[in-house]
Amino acid sequence: MKIADLMQSADWKAEKHAPVIDAPEQVKAGEKIAVEVSVGKEIAHPNTTEHNIRWIKLYFKPDNGKFPYEVACFEFNVHGESVEGPNKGPVYTEPFGKAVLKLLTSGTFVATAYCNIHGLWESDKAIKVAE
Amino acid sequence: MKIADLMQSADWKAEKHAPVIDAPEQVKAGEKIAVEVSVGKEIAHPNTTEHNIRWIKLYFKPDNGKFPYEVACFEFNVHGESVEGPNKGPVYTEPFGKAVLKLLTSGTFVATAYCNIHGLWESDKAIKVAE
Amino acid sequence: MKIADLMQSADWKAEKHAPVIDAPEQVKAGEKIAVEVSVGKEIAHPNTTEHNIRWIKLYFKPDNGKFPYEVACFEFNVHGESVEGPNKGPVYTEPFGKAVLKLLTSGTFVATAYCNIHGLWESDKAIKVAE
Amino acid sequence: MKIADLMQSADWKAEKHAPVIDAPEQVKAGEKIAVEVSVGKEIAHPNTTEHNIRWIKLYFKPDNGKFPYEVACFEFNVHGESVEGPNKGPVYTEPFGKAVLKLLTSGTFVATAYCNIHGLWESDKAIKVAE
Ligand SMILES: [Fe+3]
Ligand SMILES: [Fe+3]
Ligand SMILES: [Fe+3]
Ligand SMILES: [Fe+3]
Numbered sequence: 001m002k003i004a005d006l007m008q009s010a011d012w013k014a015e016k017h018a019p020v021i022d023a024p025e026q027v028k029a030g031e032k033i034a035v036e037v038s039v040g041k042e043i044a045h046p047n048t049t050e051h052n053i054r055w056i057k058l059y060f061k062p063d064n065g066k067f068p069y070e071v072a073c074f075e076f077n078v079h080g081e082s083v084e085g086p087n088k089g090p091v092y093t094e095p096f097g098k099a100v101l102k103l104l105t106s107g108t109f110v111a112t113a114y115c116n117i118h119g120l121w122e123s124d125k126a127i128k129v130a131e
Numbered sequence: 132m133k134i135a136d137l138m139q140s141a142d143w144k145a146e147k148h149a150p151v152i153d154a155p156e157q158v159k160a161g162e163k164i165a166v167e168v169s170v171g172k173e174i175a176h177p178n179t180t181e182h183n184i185r186w187i188k189l190y191f192k193p194d195n196g197k198f199p200y201e202v203a204c205f206e207f208n209v210h211g212e213s214v215e216g217p218n219k220g221p222v223y224t225e226p227f228g229k230a231v232l233k234l235l236t237s238g239t240f241v242a243t244a245y246c247n248i249h250g251l252w253e254s255d256k257a258i259k260v261a262e
Numbered sequence: 263m264k265i266a267d268l269m270q271s272a273d274w275k276a277e278k279h280a281p282v283i284d285a286p287e288q289v290k291a292g293e294k295i296a297v298e299v300s301v302g303k304e305i306a307h308p309n310t311t312e313h314n315i316r317w318i319k320l321y322f323k324p325d326n327g328k329f330p331y332e333v334a335c336f337e338f339n340v341h342g343e344s345v346e347g348p349n350k351g352p353v354y355t356e357p358f359g360k361a362v363l364k365l366l367t368s369g370t371f372v373a374t375a376y377c378n379i380h381g382l383w384e385s386d387k388a389i390k391v392a393e
Numbered sequence: 394m395k396i397a398d399l400m401q402s403a404d405w406k407a408e409k410h411a412p413v414i415d416a417p418e419q420v421k422a423g424e425k426i427a428v429e430v431s432v433g434k435e436i437a438h439p440n441t442t443e444h445n446i447r448w449i450k451l452y453f454k455p456d457n458g459k460f461p462y463e464v465a466c467f468e469f470n471v472h473g474e475s476v477e478g479p480n481k482g483p484v485y486t487e488p489f490g491k492a493v494l495k496l497l498t499s500g501t502f503v504a505t506a507y508c509n510i511h512g513l514w515e516s517d518k519a520i521k522v523a524e
Contacts, residue, residue: 001501001517004397006454006461032225050311050348054339054463059513060209061399062221067214067512068399069222070447073206076230077316078191081200081378086312086348089379090193090235091200094163098229099207104221108394116343117351119460120452124394132370132386135266137323137330180443181479185332185470190382192268198381199268201316208447212509217443217479220510239263247474248482250329251321255263294487322471324483331474331484337466338492340453345460352455352497353462356425360491361469366483 007112007120016043017118019056019111021125029104029131037074037111039095045115049086052079053095054114062107071109072099103129138243138251147174148249150187150242152256160235160262168205168242170226176246180217183210184226185245193238202240203230234260269374269382278305279380281318281373283387291366291393299336299373301357307377311348314341315357316376324369333371334361365391400505400513409436410511412449412504414518422497422524430467430504432488438508442479445472446488447507455500464502465492496522 012018022036037056039045045053055075061068074097082089095113106129113121143149153167168187170176176184186206192199205228213220226244237260244252274280284298299318301307307315317337323330336359344351357375368391375383405411415429430449432438438446448468454461467490475482488506499522506514 001454001503001519002397002402003400003452003503003505003515004395006452006503007396009395036229050343059396059399060222061394065221067508067510069212069220069509069512070208070507071222071224072208072228073204074228075204075206077201077203078232078378081312083198083379089200090196090238091191091202092233093202094231094233096229096231097203097205098167098227100225100227101209102223102225107221110394110396110399112396114463115460116340116462117345117460119462122396126394132323132372132388133266133271134269134321134372134374134384135264137321137372138265140264181474190265190268192263198377198379200378200381201376209509212443214510241263241265241268243265245332247331247471248329248476250331253265257263298491322484327483329476331482332470333484333486334470334490335466335468336490337468339463339465340494343462351462352458352500353453353464354495355464356493356495358491358493359465359467360429360489362487362489363471364485364487369483 007122009122013042016040016045017115017121019113019121019123021109021111021123023125023127026128029129030102032100032102034098034100036098039113047079047092049080051117054116056097056111056113059110060107062105064105071101105129138253140253144173147171147176148246148252150244150252150254152240152242152254154256154258157259160260161233163231163233165229165231167229170244178210178223180211182248185247187228187242187244189230190241191238193236195236202232236260269384271384275304278302278307279377279383281375281383281385283371283373283385285387285389288390291391292364294362294364296360296362298360301375309341309354311342313379316378318359318373318375321372322369324367326367333363367391400515402515406435409433409438410508410514412506412514412516414502414504414516416518416520419521422522423495425493425495427491427493429491432506440472440485442473444510447509449490449504449506452503453500455498457498464494498522
Protein backbone atom coordinates (compact mmCIF):
# COMPACT_ATOMS: atom_id res chain seq x y z
CA MET A 1 0.00 0.00 0.00
CA LYS A 2 1.25 3.45 -0.93
CA ILE A 3 0.50 6.92 0.37
CA ALA A 4 -0.83 7.50 -3.14
CA ASP A 5 -3.62 5.00 -2.35
CA LEU A 6 -4.57 6.99 0.74
CA MET A 7 -4.32 10.52 -0.60
CA GLN A 8 -7.51 12.10 -1.92
CA SER A 9 -7.90 15.16 -4.12
CA ALA A 10 -10.79 17.16 -5.50
CA ASP A 11 -11.84 20.64 -6.58
CA TRP A 12 -11.86 22.68 -3.36
CA LYS A 13 -14.90 24.63 -4.58
CA ALA A 14 -16.90 21.43 -4.46
CA GLU A 15 -15.16 19.34 -1.78
CA LYS A 16 -14.70 20.77 1.71
CA HIS A 17 -11.59 18.72 2.51
CA ALA A 18 -9.40 19.75 -0.40
CA PRO A 19 -6.66 22.14 0.76
CA VAL A 20 -6.45 25.53 -0.94
CA ILE A 21 -3.08 27.13 -1.72
CA ASP A 22 -3.18 30.90 -2.11
CA ALA A 23 0.15 32.02 -3.52
CA PRO A 24 1.27 34.58 -6.08
CA GLU A 25 1.68 33.38 -9.68
CA GLN A 26 5.08 34.97 -10.03
CA VAL A 27 7.60 36.38 -7.55
CA LYS A 28 11.15 37.69 -7.51
CA ALA A 29 13.97 35.45 -6.36
CA GLY A 30 14.73 35.99 -2.68
CA GLU A 31 11.86 38.35 -1.85
CA LYS A 32 9.67 37.54 1.14
CA ILE A 33 6.36 36.17 -0.05
CA ALA A 34 3.23 35.02 1.75
CA VAL A 35 1.55 31.70 1.03
CA GLU A 36 -1.77 30.84 2.64
CA VAL A 37 -3.12 27.33 2.99
CA SER A 38 -6.58 26.46 4.20
CA VAL A 39 -9.32 23.88 4.20
CA GLY A 40 -12.98 24.74 3.78
CA LYS A 41 -12.50 28.08 2.03
CA GLU A 42 -15.68 27.63 -0.02
CA ILE A 43 -17.59 25.04 2.00
CA ALA A 44 -16.74 25.15 5.69
CA HIS A 45 -15.45 21.95 7.27
CA PRO A 46 -16.82 20.99 10.73
CA ASN A 47 -14.73 22.20 13.65
CA THR A 48 -15.79 20.08 16.60
CA THR A 49 -14.02 18.00 19.23
CA GLU A 50 -15.02 14.85 17.35
CA HIS A 51 -14.38 15.98 13.77
CA ASN A 52 -11.78 18.51 12.70
CA ILE A 53 -8.78 19.29 10.52
CA ARG A 54 -5.59 18.53 12.45
CA TRP A 55 -2.89 19.92 10.23
CA ILE A 56 -1.86 21.23 6.84
CA LYS A 57 1.66 20.69 5.51
CA LEU A 58 3.20 22.75 2.72
CA TYR A 59 5.88 21.26 0.47
CA PHE A 60 7.88 22.84 -2.36
CA LYS A 61 9.38 20.92 -5.27
CA PRO A 62 11.86 23.01 -7.27
CA ASP A 63 11.64 22.57 -11.03
CA ASN A 64 15.36 22.00 -11.29
CA GLY A 65 15.70 19.69 -8.28
CA LYS A 66 14.92 16.08 -7.63
CA PHE A 67 13.60 16.30 -4.05
CA PRO A 68 10.79 18.21 -2.35
CA TYR A 69 11.29 20.39 0.74
CA GLU A 70 8.86 20.66 3.62
CA VAL A 71 8.27 24.39 3.93
CA ALA A 72 5.97 24.51 6.94
CA CYS A 73 3.55 22.50 9.02
CA PHE A 74 0.49 24.13 10.60
CA GLU A 75 -1.12 22.21 13.44
CA PHE A 76 -4.64 23.11 14.59
CA ASN A 77 -4.76 21.82 18.11
CA VAL A 78 -7.95 22.92 19.83
CA HIS A 79 -11.53 22.28 18.82
CA GLY A 80 -13.75 22.97 21.81
CA GLU A 81 -12.22 20.34 24.09
CA SER A 82 -12.95 20.96 27.76
CA VAL A 83 -13.23 19.39 31.18
CA GLU A 84 -16.92 20.36 30.84
CA GLY A 85 -17.21 17.91 27.94
CA PRO A 86 -16.73 17.99 24.15
CA ASN A 87 -17.57 21.25 22.36
CA LYS A 88 -17.89 23.12 25.64
CA GLY A 89 -14.44 24.69 25.51
CA PRO A 90 -13.64 28.35 24.79
CA VAL A 91 -11.30 27.99 21.77
CA TYR A 92 -11.64 26.65 18.23
CA THR A 93 -8.75 26.86 15.74
CA GLU A 94 -9.76 27.13 12.08
CA PRO A 95 -7.88 25.15 9.39
CA PHE A 96 -5.88 28.09 8.07
CA GLY A 97 -2.18 28.86 7.99
CA LYS A 98 -0.03 31.57 6.48
CA ALA A 99 3.66 31.11 5.82
CA VAL A 100 6.24 33.71 4.86
CA LEU A 101 9.12 32.40 2.78
CA LYS A 102 11.79 33.13 0.19
CA LEU A 103 12.23 31.17 -3.03
CA LEU A 104 15.24 31.14 -5.29
CA THR A 105 13.86 29.00 -8.12
CA SER A 106 10.54 28.18 -9.77
CA GLY A 107 8.67 25.12 -8.66
CA THR A 108 5.42 23.67 -7.36
CA PHE A 109 3.80 23.82 -3.95
CA VAL A 110 2.01 20.70 -2.75
CA ALA A 111 -0.22 20.97 0.32
CA THR A 112 -1.46 17.99 2.31
CA ALA A 113 -4.19 18.15 4.94
CA TYR A 114 -5.47 15.66 7.50
CA CYS A 115 -9.05 15.34 8.75
CA ASN A 116 -9.19 13.18 11.87
CA ILE A 117 -11.99 11.04 10.37
CA HIS A 118 -11.78 11.62 6.59
CA GLY A 119 -8.05 11.09 6.15
CA LEU A 120 -5.51 12.68 3.83
CA TRP A 121 -6.09 15.29 1.08
CA GLU A 122 -3.76 17.11 -1.29
CA SER A 123 -3.58 20.02 -3.73
CA ASP A 124 -0.83 21.69 -5.74
CA LYS A 125 0.03 25.06 -7.27
CA ALA A 126 2.95 26.12 -9.45
CA ILE A 127 4.90 29.32 -8.83
CA LYS A 128 7.26 31.14 -11.17
CA VAL A 129 10.38 32.75 -9.76
CA ALA A 130 12.00 35.50 -11.83
CA GLU A 131 15.70 35.07 -11.17
CA MET B 132 14.97 21.53 36.69
CA LYS B 133 11.84 23.20 35.41
CA ILE B 134 10.81 24.52 32.01
CA ALA B 135 10.69 27.88 33.81
CA ASP B 136 14.49 27.63 34.21
CA LEU B 137 14.89 27.13 30.46
CA MET B 138 12.41 29.69 29.16
CA GLN B 139 13.75 33.11 28.29
CA SER B 140 11.84 36.33 27.74
CA ALA B 141 12.70 39.87 26.71
CA ASP B 142 11.34 42.93 24.94
CA TRP B 143 11.01 41.88 21.30
CA LYS B 144 12.04 45.36 20.13
CA ALA B 145 15.47 44.76 21.68
CA GLU B 146 15.86 40.96 21.56
CA LYS B 147 15.54 39.13 18.25
CA HIS B 148 14.39 35.82 19.78
CA ALA B 149 11.37 37.05 21.72
CA PRO B 150 8.15 35.98 19.97
CA VAL B 151 5.69 38.71 19.00
CA ILE B 152 1.94 38.16 19.31
CA ASP B 153 -0.17 40.39 17.09
CA ALA B 154 -3.80 40.04 18.17
CA PRO B 155 -6.72 42.40 18.58
CA GLU B 156 -7.23 43.94 22.05
CA GLN B 157 -10.93 43.09 22.07
CA VAL B 158 -13.11 40.77 19.98
CA LYS B 159 -16.66 39.43 19.96
CA ALA B 160 -17.38 35.97 21.28
CA GLY B 161 -17.40 33.42 18.49
CA GLU B 162 -16.22 35.65 15.66
CA LYS B 163 -13.30 34.50 13.52
CA ILE B 164 -10.19 36.43 14.47
CA ALA B 165 -6.63 36.39 13.18
CA VAL B 166 -3.62 36.10 15.47
CA GLU B 167 -0.12 36.44 14.09
CA VAL B 168 2.99 35.19 15.82
CA SER B 169 6.53 35.87 14.69
CA VAL B 170 10.15 36.08 15.72
CA GLY B 171 12.48 38.83 14.58
CA LYS B 172 9.82 41.41 13.74
CA GLU B 173 12.09 44.31 14.72
CA ILE B 174 15.54 42.71 14.53
CA ALA B 175 15.70 39.86 12.03
CA HIS B 176 16.82 36.47 13.32
CA PRO B 177 19.29 34.47 11.17
CA ASN B 178 17.67 32.00 8.79
CA THR B 179 20.40 29.57 7.83
CA THR B 180 20.78 25.80 7.75
CA GLU B 181 22.87 26.00 10.93
CA HIS B 182 20.86 28.56 12.88
CA ASN B 183 17.14 29.12 12.62
CA ILE B 184 13.79 29.30 14.37
CA ARG B 185 12.15 25.87 14.27
CA TRP B 186 8.68 26.53 15.61
CA ILE B 187 6.31 28.86 17.40
CA LYS B 188 3.49 27.48 19.56
CA LEU B 189 0.45 29.53 20.56
CA TYR B 190 -1.41 28.74 23.79
CA PHE B 191 -4.55 30.31 25.26
CA LYS B 192 -5.39 30.43 28.97
CA PRO B 193 -9.02 31.41 29.61
CA ASP B 194 -9.48 33.81 32.55
CA ASN B 195 -12.19 31.62 34.01
CA GLY B 196 -10.47 28.28 33.45
CA LYS B 197 -7.68 26.44 35.18
CA PHE B 198 -5.90 24.93 32.17
CA PRO B 199 -4.30 26.33 29.02
CA TYR B 200 -5.13 25.13 25.50
CA GLU B 201 -2.67 24.72 22.67
CA VAL B 202 -4.21 26.74 19.84
CA ALA B 203 -1.71 26.09 17.08
CA CYS B 204 1.85 25.05 16.31
CA PHE B 205 3.74 26.55 13.37
CA GLU B 206 6.78 24.59 12.21
CA PHE B 207 9.37 26.25 9.95
CA ASN B 208 11.03 23.35 8.28
CA VAL B 209 13.37 24.53 5.56
CA HIS B 210 16.33 26.87 5.82
CA GLY B 211 18.42 26.48 2.72
CA GLU B 212 19.22 22.80 3.19
CA SER B 213 20.36 21.12 -0.01
CA VAL B 214 22.28 18.21 -1.49
CA GLU B 215 24.60 20.98 -2.78
CA GLY B 216 25.50 21.81 0.83
CA PRO B 217 24.14 24.06 3.59
CA ASN B 218 22.55 27.37 2.53
CA LYS B 219 22.58 26.34 -1.13
CA GLY B 220 18.91 25.32 -1.22
CA PRO B 221 16.08 27.19 -2.94
CA VAL B 222 13.68 27.70 0.02
CA TYR B 223 13.84 29.55 3.35
CA THR B 224 10.82 29.68 5.67
CA GLU B 225 10.60 32.78 7.86
CA PRO B 226 9.56 32.50 11.53
CA PHE B 227 6.00 33.75 11.04
CA GLY B 228 2.61 32.14 11.49
CA LYS B 229 -0.96 33.31 11.30
CA ALA B 230 -3.82 31.47 12.96
CA VAL B 231 -7.55 32.00 12.57
CA LEU B 232 -9.61 31.11 15.61
CA LYS B 233 -12.76 31.70 17.61
CA LEU B 234 -12.80 32.57 21.32
CA LEU B 235 -15.75 32.39 23.68
CA THR B 236 -14.14 33.92 26.77
CA SER B 237 -11.45 36.44 27.68
CA GLY B 238 -7.98 35.18 28.45
CA THR B 239 -4.29 35.40 27.69
CA PHE B 240 -2.24 34.12 24.76
CA VAL B 241 1.20 32.74 25.52
CA ALA B 242 3.57 32.10 22.61
CA THR B 243 6.69 29.96 22.86
CA ALA B 244 9.42 29.83 20.22
CA TYR B 245 12.43 27.60 19.71
CA CYS B 246 15.76 28.59 18.18
CA ASN B 247 17.84 25.54 17.33
CA ILE B 248 20.88 26.97 19.14
CA HIS B 249 19.48 29.64 21.51
CA GLY B 250 16.70 27.60 23.06
CA LEU B 251 13.22 28.52 24.29
CA TRP B 252 11.59 31.97 24.39
CA GLU B 253 8.14 33.17 25.44
CA SER B 254 5.80 36.17 25.32
CA ASP B 255 2.18 36.80 26.32
CA LYS B 256 -0.75 39.03 25.40
CA ALA B 257 -4.18 39.39 26.97
CA ILE B 258 -7.37 39.52 24.88
CA LYS B 259 -10.81 40.70 25.94
CA VAL B 260 -13.86 38.83 24.62
CA ALA B 261 -17.17 40.68 24.68
CA GLU B 262 -19.71 37.98 25.45
CA MET C 263 1.60 35.36 32.23
CA LYS C 264 4.44 32.89 31.90
CA ILE C 265 4.60 29.28 30.77
CA ALA C 266 5.75 28.64 34.34
CA ASP C 267 2.24 29.67 35.48
CA LEU C 268 0.68 27.09 33.16
CA MET C 269 3.03 24.17 33.72
CA GLN C 270 2.01 21.61 36.31
CA SER C 271 4.13 18.96 37.98
CA ALA C 272 3.54 16.15 40.43
CA ASP C 273 4.77 12.73 41.47
CA TRP C 274 3.86 10.45 38.55
CA LYS C 275 3.06 7.60 40.95
CA ALA C 276 0.18 9.68 42.30
CA GLU C 277 -0.79 11.93 39.39
CA LYS C 278 -1.73 10.37 36.05
CA HIS C 279 -0.68 13.41 33.95
CA ALA C 280 2.92 13.74 35.10
CA PRO C 281 5.29 12.53 32.37
CA VAL C 282 7.74 9.77 33.25
CA ILE C 283 11.29 9.79 31.90
CA ASP C 284 12.98 6.39 31.81
CA ALA C 285 16.66 6.92 31.07
CA PRO C 286 19.91 5.37 32.28
CA GLU C 287 21.63 7.09 35.23
CA GLN C 288 24.99 7.07 33.51
CA VAL C 289 26.11 6.51 29.91
CA LYS C 290 29.24 6.78 27.82
CA ALA C 291 29.81 9.80 25.63
CA GLY C 292 28.63 9.15 22.08
CA GLU C 293 27.03 5.76 22.63
CA LYS C 294 23.48 5.20 21.41
CA ILE C 295 21.10 5.25 24.35
CA ALA C 296 17.34 4.79 24.64
CA VAL C 297 15.13 7.20 26.55
CA GLU C 298 11.47 6.43 27.09
CA VAL C 299 8.85 9.00 27.97
CA SER C 300 5.27 8.23 28.91
CA VAL C 301 2.18 9.44 30.70
CA GLY C 302 0.05 7.23 32.90
CA LYS C 303 2.71 4.62 33.69
CA GLU C 304 1.27 4.00 37.17
CA ILE C 305 -2.29 5.31 36.82
CA ALA C 306 -3.59 5.10 33.25
CA HIS C 307 -4.77 8.31 31.64
CA PRO C 308 -8.02 8.20 29.60
CA ASN C 309 -7.55 7.58 25.90
CA THR C 310 -10.78 8.70 24.26
CA THR C 311 -11.72 10.97 21.38
CA GLU C 312 -12.74 13.66 23.87
CA HIS C 313 -9.89 13.33 26.38
CA ASN C 314 -6.36 12.25 25.59
CA ILE C 315 -2.66 13.01 25.71
CA ARG C 316 -1.65 14.77 22.48
CA TRP C 317 2.11 14.91 22.73
CA ILE C 318 5.23 14.55 24.83
CA LYS C 319 8.32 16.64 24.13
CA LEU C 320 11.79 15.76 25.38
CA TYR C 321 14.37 18.48 26.01
CA PHE C 322 18.01 18.22 27.11
CA LYS C 323 19.89 20.94 29.00
CA PRO C 324 23.66 20.31 29.07
CA ASP C 325 25.32 21.09 32.41
CA ASN C 326 27.98 23.17 30.71
CA GLY C 327 25.69 25.00 28.28
CA LYS C 328 23.29 27.89 28.61
CA PHE C 329 20.51 26.69 26.29
CA PRO C 330 18.28 23.61 26.13
CA TYR C 331 17.87 21.46 23.02
CA GLU C 332 14.64 19.85 21.86
CA VAL C 333 15.57 16.19 21.45
CA ALA C 334 12.30 14.78 20.14
CA CYS C 335 8.58 15.34 19.97
CA PHE C 336 6.14 12.41 20.07
CA GLU C 337 2.64 13.14 18.80
CA PHE C 338 -0.22 10.74 19.61
CA ASN C 339 -2.71 11.43 16.89
CA VAL C 340 -5.54 8.92 17.01
CA HIS C 341 -7.92 8.16 19.86
CA GLY C 342 -10.87 6.27 18.46
CA GLU C 343 -12.02 8.97 16.06
CA SER C 344 -14.28 7.65 13.32
CA VAL C 345 -16.96 8.53 10.79
CA GLU C 346 -19.11 6.21 12.94
CA GLY C 347 -18.78 8.66 15.83
CA PRO C 348 -16.36 9.26 18.72
CA ASN C 349 -14.69 6.19 20.25
CA LYS C 350 -15.92 3.95 17.44
CA GLY C 351 -12.65 3.96 15.54
CA PRO C 352 -10.18 1.07 15.23
CA VAL C 353 -6.98 2.72 16.55
CA TYR C 354 -5.89 4.23 19.87
CA THR C 355 -2.34 5.53 20.38
CA GLU C 356 -1.04 5.35 23.93
CA PRO C 357 0.99 8.23 25.42
CA PHE C 358 4.38 6.57 25.09
CA GLY C 359 7.48 7.40 23.09
CA LYS C 360 10.99 6.02 22.86
CA ALA C 361 13.89 8.00 21.49
CA VAL C 362 17.38 6.82 20.60
CA LEU C 363 20.08 9.45 20.97
CA LYS C 364 23.74 10.20 21.61
CA LEU C 365 24.99 12.56 24.31
CA LEU C 366 28.44 14.09 24.61
CA THR C 367 28.05 15.82 27.97
CA SER C 368 26.13 15.41 31.22
CA GLY C 369 22.91 17.27 31.69
CA THR C 370 19.22 17.09 32.51
CA PHE C 371 16.25 15.87 30.50
CA VAL C 372 13.01 17.81 30.84
CA ALA C 373 9.82 16.27 29.44
CA THR C 374 6.63 18.22 28.82
CA ALA C 375 3.27 16.63 28.06
CA TYR C 376 -0.06 18.03 26.91
CA CYS C 377 -3.51 16.71 27.82
CA ASN C 378 -6.18 18.22 25.56
CA ILE C 379 -8.31 19.20 28.57
CA HIS C 380 -5.91 19.25 31.55
CA GLY C 381 -3.12 21.29 29.99
CA LEU C 382 0.66 21.18 30.38
CA TRP C 383 2.75 18.94 32.66
CA GLU C 384 6.48 18.51 33.16
CA SER C 385 9.12 16.27 34.76
CA ASP C 386 12.90 16.14 34.75
CA LYS C 387 15.74 13.63 35.14
CA ALA C 388 19.50 14.13 35.28
CA ILE C 389 21.91 11.96 33.30
CA LYS C 390 25.65 11.56 33.78
CA VAL C 391 27.88 11.20 30.72
CA ALA C 392 31.29 9.65 31.25
CA GLU C 393 33.52 11.49 28.80
CA MET D 394 1.85 17.40 -9.15
CA LYS D 395 0.91 14.78 -6.60
CA ILE D 396 2.50 13.61 -3.39
CA ALA D 397 2.82 10.30 -5.23
CA ASP D 398 5.30 12.01 -7.58
CA LEU D 399 7.41 13.09 -4.61
CA MET D 400 7.30 9.95 -2.50
CA GLN D 401 10.16 7.49 -2.92
CA SER D 402 10.35 3.88 -1.84
CA ALA D 403 12.98 1.16 -1.88
CA ASP D 404 14.16 -1.94 -0.06
CA TRP D 405 15.43 -0.67 3.31
CA LYS D 406 18.23 -3.24 3.27
CA ALA D 407 19.69 -1.50 0.25
CA GLU D 408 18.52 2.10 0.60
CA LYS D 409 19.30 4.04 3.76
CA HIS D 410 16.30 6.38 3.50
CA ALA D 411 13.52 3.79 3.35
CA PRO D 412 11.64 3.66 6.67
CA VAL D 413 11.44 0.31 8.44
CA ILE D 414 8.26 -0.77 10.26
CA ASP D 415 8.80 -3.37 12.97
CA ALA D 416 5.39 -4.66 14.04
CA PRO D 417 3.98 -8.04 14.97
CA GLU D 418 2.35 -10.07 12.17
CA GLN D 419 -0.73 -10.80 14.23
CA VAL D 420 -2.18 -9.35 17.42
CA LYS D 421 -5.33 -9.57 19.51
CA ALA D 422 -7.99 -6.90 19.21
CA GLY D 423 -7.55 -4.24 21.89
CA GLU D 424 -4.25 -5.43 23.34
CA LYS D 425 -1.41 -2.94 23.71
CA ILE D 426 1.17 -3.53 21.02
CA ALA D 427 4.48 -1.88 20.18
CA VAL D 428 5.37 -0.69 16.70
CA GLU D 429 8.84 0.61 15.93
CA VAL D 430 9.71 2.79 12.98
CA SER D 431 13.20 3.77 11.95
CA VAL D 432 15.42 4.92 9.13
CA GLY D 433 18.88 3.52 8.50
CA LYS D 434 18.40 0.21 10.30
CA GLU D 435 20.73 -1.60 7.90
CA ILE D 436 22.74 1.27 6.42
CA ALA D 437 23.03 4.23 8.79
CA HIS D 438 21.81 7.58 7.53
CA PRO D 439 23.96 10.66 8.26
CA ASN D 440 23.03 12.53 11.42
CA THR D 441 24.58 15.97 11.07
CA THR D 442 23.37 19.54 11.41
CA GLU D 443 23.30 19.82 7.61
CA HIS D 444 21.82 16.42 6.72
CA ASN D 445 19.41 14.45 8.86
CA ILE D 446 16.07 12.71 9.16
CA ARG D 447 13.52 15.16 10.56
CA TRP D 448 10.51 12.98 11.20
CA ILE D 449 8.74 9.66 10.68
CA LYS D 450 4.95 9.49 10.57
CA LEU D 451 2.98 6.28 11.10
CA TYR D 452 -0.43 5.82 9.48
CA PHE D 453 -2.90 2.94 9.74
CA LYS D 454 -5.46 2.03 7.08
CA PRO D 455 -8.09 -0.43 8.35
CA ASP D 456 -9.04 -3.14 5.87
CA ASN D 457 -12.72 -2.43 6.36
CA GLY D 458 -12.48 1.35 6.31
CA LYS D 459 -12.10 3.92 3.61
CA PHE D 460 -9.79 6.40 5.37
CA PRO D 461 -6.35 6.17 6.97
CA TYR D 462 -5.59 7.35 10.50
CA GLU D 463 -2.42 9.09 11.61
CA VAL D 464 -1.22 6.98 14.52
CA ALA D 465 1.85 8.94 15.59
CA CYS D 466 4.46 11.42 14.46
CA PHE D 467 8.04 11.22 15.70
CA GLU D 468 10.12 14.36 15.28
CA PHE D 469 13.91 14.21 15.59
CA ASN D 470 14.87 17.72 16.48
CA VAL D 471 18.54 17.93 17.36
CA HIS D 472 21.55 16.99 15.26
CA GLY D 473 24.61 18.59 16.79
CA GLU D 474 23.43 22.20 16.43
CA SER D 475 25.30 24.59 18.72
CA VAL D 476 26.33 28.18 19.28
CA GLU D 477 29.86 26.79 18.76
CA GLY D 478 28.93 25.94 15.17
CA PRO D 479 27.37 23.00 13.31
CA ASN D 480 28.11 19.51 14.63
CA LYS D 481 29.67 20.91 17.80
CA GLY D 482 26.59 20.35 19.96
CA PRO D 483 26.18 17.70 22.67
CA VAL D 484 23.02 15.90 21.41
CA TYR D 485 22.11 13.88 18.32
CA THR D 486 18.68 12.23 17.96
CA GLU D 487 18.62 9.07 15.87
CA PRO D 488 15.76 8.42 13.40
CA PHE D 489 13.92 5.92 15.55
CA GLY D 490 10.51 5.93 17.20
CA LYS D 491 8.43 3.43 19.11
CA ALA D 492 4.68 3.73 19.49
CA VAL D 493 2.35 1.78 21.74
CA LEU D 494 -1.16 1.37 20.41
CA LYS D 495 -4.34 -0.69 20.34
CA LEU D 496 -5.99 -1.97 17.17
CA LEU D 497 -9.51 -3.30 16.79
CA THR D 498 -9.34 -4.42 13.16
CA SER D 499 -6.81 -5.70 10.65
CA GLY D 500 -5.16 -3.26 8.30
CA THR D 501 -1.94 -1.85 6.94
CA PHE D 502 0.62 0.49 8.45
CA VAL D 503 2.20 3.06 6.15
CA ALA D 504 5.25 4.97 7.39
CA THR D 505 6.56 8.14 5.78
CA ALA D 506 9.93 9.71 6.55
CA TYR D 507 11.52 13.03 5.63
CA CYS D 508 15.22 13.67 5.02
CA ASN D 509 15.95 17.40 5.00
CA ILE D 510 17.82 17.10 1.69
CA HIS D 511 16.62 13.82 0.13
CA GLY D 512 12.88 14.35 0.58
CA LEU D 513 10.05 11.93 1.27
CA TRP D 514 10.17 8.14 1.64
CA GLU D 515 7.56 5.50 2.44
CA SER D 516 7.10 1.87 3.43
CA ASP D 517 4.15 -0.31 4.44
CA LYS D 518 3.38 -3.41 6.50
CA ALA D 519 0.16 -5.34 6.99
CA ILE D 520 -1.03 -6.48 10.41
CA LYS D 521 -3.67 -9.06 11.23
CA VAL D 522 -5.98 -8.48 14.19
CA ALA D 523 -7.72 -11.51 15.67
CA GLU D 524 -11.09 -10.18 16.78
FE1 LIG E 1 -13.77 15.75 7.67
FE1 LIG F 1 19.01 32.14 17.53
FE1 LIG G 1 -6.26 14.56 31.19
FE1 LIG H 1 19.39 11.88 3.38
